Amino acid sequence: VDVTTGKSLETGKILQDSLKATKILQNLGIKKGDIISIISENSLTYCIPELAAFYMGVTVQLLNPLYSTGELKHALAISKPKLIICSQLSVKNVRQTLQELNFEDKRIVLFEGTSENCSNIASFKDLLHNTDFIDPEFFNPETFDGSEQGALILMSSGTTGLSKGVLITHENIRAAFDHMLSEEYTGLKKSDVTVFILPFFHIFGVLVQIHSISVGFRLVLLRNFQPNMFLESVQNYKPRLLFLVPPILVFLAKSPLVNYYDITSVKDIIVGGAPIASQLHVDATERMPNLSIRQLYGLTEIGGAATSTRKNKIKIGSAGVLIPHMSAKVWDSDLKKAVRPLKVGELCFKGPAVMKGYVGSESDTNLCMDEEGFFHTGDLGFFDEDGYFYIVDRIKELIKYKGYQVSPAELEALILTHPSVKDCGVIGIPDEKAGEAPLAYVVKQSDTDVTEHDIINYVAERISAGKHLHGGVRFIDEIPKTASGKILHRKLLEVFNVSL
Structure with a gap:
């Protein structure tokens, strides 16, 4: 169900249209x-060309429709797709990017409708309407090796640099569904419904989309997050x-809007995309006491989830236990060995859902995969x-203050507990005496008069001196994030550098 249009699409129609789309x-x-690209916000028909490509042994690149021309240029240069299917939201940037890449010979198809930027561009909706019915009993999909095809x-999160093209095989998807x-873990049945806000171009989003089609539960789509529309849905x-x-x-934990809606039907929330702080878990549970909040941890490169929290087995602050068929080690790069429980190191995972590799970059693939077949995540953690x-x-975002290793995530979690703070991000800035100093960018709650010193003092009263906000506090309208909610610390560093 598309909340924006009020239209719906049943699984039988999805099958018919996806066969016609082949x-x-x-x-x-x-x-x-071949490779095709889909560049669109969430919509009912998003899955149609995607599924058709799966049947045909065609690889689908899924991209953010809000990409700048620079980001789009980088992504399309990686995949070199033969066809691009896009929405009206992205078509202008797509055309400009193809010109800059000298890819004018690439075909563009618009999902539906027309636009001033769409002269001579076919409508996928019209093409579907004009294509004859294909009987599923007589349709023969391509045969291929699912572990290779x-x-x-999907583009990696790009939290520390340019994003990479992550190749996910059919076998990776099958393993993720175990x-x-x-x-x-989820237990969703055909009779269930979920309101869905995550983008389909994200690993978490596309897996839930395919999950819905496979099981038949109702997926209520929102194209973007609008607080009132989300709560009303x-x-x-x-x-x-x-x-x-x-x-x-x-x-949900902080907004006064939540008080005006009845959301008591929700008994279970699964949170992914980025870690959640223990205090946020506590605050959300206090506000919604009949709610179970479960965290999972994963990356695009490991097929979505590596760890997940089972029903009724929650430890606050934890991202759960290993999912089926996943192995892990916590690696100490100084000692060059895996470490025992409660020791912090780099999280590394191995399993059938782990990516085939980075498209067009064997060197990047080799850098993150070790001789035992473990993917090195670049994230610090422990079990x-x-x-x-x-x-x-x-690892790359730790702040080195006078020899101390300061975690931005720890400071961000603490700052978010301040009642006047809506959002925040912490970075390390150059400091002549200390090497680096923590600086907090803060988004205020509306109608608050909190000051920089208020937040500096709030942190100082609750944490050791080496972790104080020695770089200060700056107020900002919005914290830059990936579609999955990860803070783009490099973007905050760019904001700081521009201000010098």
Whole structure:
């Protein structure tokens, strides 16, 4: 169900249209082994060309429709797609980017409608309407090795640099579903419904999309996060489970708007995309006491989730235990060995859901995969004696203050507990005496008069001296984040550098 349009699409219609879409792709010259790109916000028809490509052995790159031309240029240069299917929101940037890349020979198809930027561009909706019905009983999908054939190219989060094209195979997707279909993790059935805000171009989003089609539960789509529309949809459709990213959990824990809606149908929230602080978990639970909040940890490169929290087995602050068929080690780069429980190191994972590699960059793939087949995440964490995992921070984002290693995530979690703070991000800035000093960028709650010194003192009263905000506090309108809710610390550093 698309909340914006009020229209819906049943699984039978999805099957019919996706089979017809194979004929459309074939008529556009697409064949097994090719790559196409989909650049669109969430919509009912998003899955149609995606599924058609799967049947044909065609790899689909899913991209953010809000990418700048620079970001789009980088992503399309990686995949070199033969066809681009895009929405009206992205078509102008797509055309400009193709010109800059000298890719004018690439075909563009618009999902639906027309635009001043769309002269001579076919409408996918019209092509579907004009394509004859294909009987599923007589349709023969392509045969291929699922462990080798790419299903998806998804862009990595790019929190510390340029994003990379992550190749996810059909076998990777199948392995990821061993976790998602399990009763102790999600247990979604055909009779269930969930209100869904996560973008389909994100690993978490596309897996839930495919999960919905496979099982048949109702997916209520919002194209972007609008607080009142989100709460109204939850009130009207009454889901028992929600998939969220941390910024929306912060909203549910702090926003006064929540008091005006009945969201008591929700009994379970699964949070992914970025770690959530223990205090946020506590605050959200206090406000919604009949709610179970479960955290998972994963990356695009490891097929979505590496760890997840099982029903009724929650440890606050933990991202859960290893999902089925996933192995892990915590690696000490100084000692060059895996460490025991409760010791912090780099989180490394191995399993059938781990990516095939980075598209067009064997060197980057080799850098993050070791000789034992473990993917090195670049995230610091540890596990306890019960096998529960805890995320500390990104290795590259640790702030070195007078020899101390200061975690931005720890400071961000503390600052978010201040009642006048809506959001925040912490970076290390150059300091002549200390090397680096923590600087907090803060978004105020509306109608508050909190000052820089208020927040500096608030932190100083609650944490050791080496972790104080020695770089100060600056107020900002918005914290830059990825679609999954991860803070783009490098963007905050750019903001700081521009201010010098």
